[in-house]
Amino acid sequence: MTKRKKEEKIEDRFAIARKKRKEAHEAKEAKEAKQDEREEFRKFFVKIKGKLGLGQDMEGVIWKHFKSSGFAKKDKFKEGIKHFGYKL
Numbered sequence: 001m002t003k004r005k006k007e008e009k010i011e012d013r014f015a016i017a018r019k020k021r022k023e024a025h026e027a028k029e030a031k032e033a034k035q036d037e038r039e040e041f042r043k044f045f046v047k048i049k050g051k052l053g054l055g056q057d058m059e060g061v062i063w064k065h066f067k068s069s070g071f072a073k074k075d076k077f078k079e080g081i082k083h084f085g086y087k088l
Contacts, residue, residue, distance in 0.1 A: 037072055037073065037074070038063070040074045040077075041063055041066065041072070041074075041077065042059070044074070044077045045059050045062065045063075048081065048086075048088065051088065052081075052086050052088075062080075062081070062084055065080070065083075065084055066080045069083060071083060
């Protein structure tokens with residue numbers, strides 16, 4: 001194998017490694033974004049559970065409802081509670 005082909009092969013390996021690192025970083029960012037949404041919901045739930053008389057066990061139920069109904073964003077939490085059947 002010539003020196004040039006070896007260098008090209010090494011560059012290809014570097015390109016593949018860069019691509020894998022980039023994909024891993026993007027996956028990590030997506031996971032962190034989901035965790036941030038969940039944390040925002042926890043804060044929201046703490047505020048409303050006293051007003052609505054909800055137990056802690058309802059947090060998971062309402063969160064799953066929000067995720068499946070498309071209310072898992074901070075700006076849609078109030079709409080989601082209404083959709084679930086509670087009035088604020």
